[in-house]
Amino acid sequence: MVVLRWLDKHIEEVILVILSILTVVIVFFQIASRNLLNFSLIWAEELARYAFIWMIYIGVAYGVKRKRHISVEVLNMILGKKGNKVLDIVANILFLVFAVIVTYLSFLVLGKVNRVSSALSLPMEFVYAAPLVGMLLASIRLIQQIVSQVRNFNKEEEVTEEKVVPKV
Template identity: 30%
Template sequence: MRLLKWLERHIEELICCSCLVVIAVAVFAQVVARYVFEIALHWTEEASSIAMVWAVYTGASLCVRERFHIRILVAVQSLPPRMGRFVIFIADGFWAFFCLFMIRVSWEYLGVLWKYTTRSPSLGIDQFYPQSILIIGYTLMLLRLIQTYAHWWSDGARGLPGMLEETGDAPLDDIEAHL
C-alpha cells in the first residue's frame, strides 16, 4: 500500500529522471564512441529522442500536479476572488476538454500503429510503444487536474484550486519584521 501511495506521488519524477538518465548515458556514449573510438553509435540518437519525448509529457503531468504550468497568476490573483476562481475554472475546463480530445486522437493514432506495425530504424522496436506516451501523458494530465480539484474541494474549496493560500506566516514576513 505504501508503495502505491509513493508511486502515486512520485511516478512523474521517476519517469522524468529515468528518461534524463537515458539521455545522459546515450549522449555520453556517443561522444566517447566518436572521439575516443572513432565510431558512431546509431542507437543513441533514437534512444535519447524517445526519452526526451517521454520526459516532456510526464513533466507536463508533473507541472499539472504541482500547478507549475504557465499561467498569469498575478492577473488572476488581482481579480476579485470569485472572478479569479471563474477564470481558473474556465481555463482548466478548456484544458480538460483539450486533454480529452487529445486522448481520443491519440487512441485512434495508436490504433493505426497497432494495426500497421512499424519498427524504428536503429533500435528496431515497435513504434506503438514509444508513441503510447501520447495517451499516457494526456491521461496523466487529466487525472492530475481532476485530483487537484478533488483535493481543493476536500480542503474546503478556499482560494484558487491547487494554489496555496497566503497566510502571512511566511518566513519572509518574519525577516521583514526584524528589519
C-alpha cells in the first residue's frame, strides 16, 4: 500500500527526471562526439527524440496532477466561489473526455504499427505508446481531481502552498 501511495504521488516526476537526464546526456555526448571526435552517434538523435516525445505526454499527466495547465481566468473573476468550482469540474470533465478519446485512438493506432526505427531497430510500438500512456495517466489524474472536487464541493477551500500561484 505504501508503494502504491508513493507511485501515485511521484510516478510522473520520476519518469520525467529519468527521461530528462537521458535526453541531456545523449545530446551532450552527440555534440561532444561530433565536435571533438569528428564522428556522429547514429542512434543518439533518434533516442533523444523518442525520449522527448515520451516527456511531452508524461508532462501532460504531470500538468494535470499539479493543476498547472493553461486556463482562461476571465470567467473565474466573474463567477463566485461556487461558480468557479462548477467551472473547474466541467473543465476537468471536458478534458477527461478529450483524454479518453485520445487514449482510445492511440490504442487503435498502436495496433496497426508494425515497423522498427531506422537507427535503433526499436519497435515503433514503443514510440506510439507514448500518447496512450500519457493520456491514460492524465485520465487517471483527472478522475482523481473530479472525485476530490465533487467530494469537497460544499467545503471551504483550504489555502495550501501548492495552490498559491503568484499572479503576473
